[in-house]
Amino acid sequence: MNIAVITGASSGMGKEFARRLILEKDEFCGAPFDELWIIARSQDKLQELKEELDSARLSDNTANPTSIRVIPMDLTASDTTSSLSALLQQEKPSVCLLINCAGMGKSGAFETQSVEDTHSAITLNCTALSEVTSVMLPYMIPLGDSSPKGKGPRILNIASSAGFLPQPNFAVYAATKSYVISFSRALDQEVRRHNIAVTCVCPGPVDTNFIKVSKNDPNASFTGFKAKFVTTVDKLIPASIKASQKGRSMLVFGFGQKCLHLASKILPTRLIFFFEKGMK
Ligand SMILES: NC(=O)c1ccc[n+]([C@@H]2O[C@H](COP(=O)([O-])OP(=O)(O)OC[C@H]3O[C@@H](n4cnc5c(N)ncnc54)[C@H](OP(=O)(O)O)[C@@H]3O)[C@@H](O)[C@H]2O)c1
Numbered sequence: 001m002n003i004a005v006i007t008g009a010s011s012g013m014g015k016e017f018a019r020r021l022i023l024e025k026d027e028f029c030g031a032p033f034d035e036l037w038i039i040a041r042s043q044d045k046l047q048e049l050k051e052e053l054d055s056a057r058l059s060d061n062t063a064n065p066t067s068i069r070v071i072p073m074d075l076t077a078s079d080t081t082s083s084l085s086a087l088l089q090q091e092k093p094s095v096c097l098l099i100n101c102a103g104m105g106k107s108g109a110f111e112t113q114s115v116e117d118t119h120s121a122i123t124l125n126c127t128a129l130s131e132v133t134s135v136m137l138p139y140m141i142p143l144g145d146s147s148p149k150g151k152g153p154r155i156l157n158i159a160s161s162a163g164f165l166p167q168p169n170f171a172v173y174a175a176t177k178s179y180v181i182s183f184s185r186a187l188d189q190e191v192r193r194h195n196i197a198v199t200c201v202c203p204g205p206v207d208t209n210f211i212k213v214s215k216n217d218p219n220a221s222f223t224g225f226k227a228k229f230v231t232t233v234d235k236l237i238p239a240s241i242k243a244s245q246k247g248r249s250m251l252v253f254g255f256g257q258k259c260l261h262l263a264s265k266i267l268p269t270r271l272i273f274f275f276e277k278g279m280k
Pocket residue numbers: 007008009010011012013014039040041042043045073074075076100101102103104105124158159160161202203204205206207208209210211213
């Protein structure tokens with residue numbers, strides 16, 4: 001059984017990845033998946049997504065025949081890795097595609113953050129992403145070794161342009177995304193020999209629930225400098241899928257983010273902080 005797995009599929013980018021994979025028939029490893037596993041905490045939202053996609057599939061004979069499996073799971077819980085491992089051992093799938101999309105961060109000065117929020121952000125963005133990848137890899141490597149060159153399994157890790165340099169008032173989140181970038185790029189080098197490509201996606205601000213969760217405010221939106229660079233999932237997700245299919249190791253999405261990426265490589269961080277303060 002060939003499967004694709006998406007964490008953080010109940011909302012925003014993860015949800016759009018699920019929609020695209022089912023409705024747009026994006027192929028990985030040269031064939032449609034037998035199952036798409038969608039993971040997040042909100043069982044009701046995952047179930048709603050499954051029903052939406054199942055009914056869209058039924059009215060479109062040409063859509064992927066993939067069935068959707070809802071896996072409600074808190075990825076910060078201590079038994080996450082063992083329960084995912086148990087499920088994989090039971091089903092023994094071949095994992096064609098893993099999209100690590102679940103993520104969160106609280107904005108504001110570090111001194112105002114609770115210990116619990118700091119723990120959750122680091123656990124979800126770094127620990128869970130690495131451990132989910134670790135338990136999935138044994139189910140990807142044999143498929144990669146036996147697939148035609150360049151057509152092996154794919155991992156998509158959603159980082160952020162926040163990971164390019166330290167971010168005052170978003171310090172923990174930016175640090176976790178630096179981890180995702182570093183981890184993804186190193187892992188990509190390691191697993192290429194098994195015909196697996198890891199793509200690290202670095203968007204700037206995206207119009208999802210992220211900012212509302214981050215500010216603990218259901219009406220929050222990006223403001224100031226960041227508001228100028230907001231993009232939408234219907235632009236970002238197709239570009240991310242294409243980058244992954246091509247086996248690119250990194251996608252920095254949008255002109256503004258590409259400039260920031262370049263600046264972070266060539267300019268002293270203090271100078272960038274100075275410009276950022278001036279633009280606020
Ligand atoms: N939106 C942006 O501006 C932006 C920019 C750059 C990068 N990113 C990154 O993009 C990724 C997707 O974010 P998004 O914008 O799509 O935000 P979102 O709409 O808030 O989605 C976050 C997803 O993560 C899941 N999640 C949160 N905590 C979880 C937990 N403990 N266990 C399991 N799942 C959990 C949420 O589902 P439940 O609540 O149901 O668990 C939801 O499905 C994140 O990694 C984020 O850091 C976002």
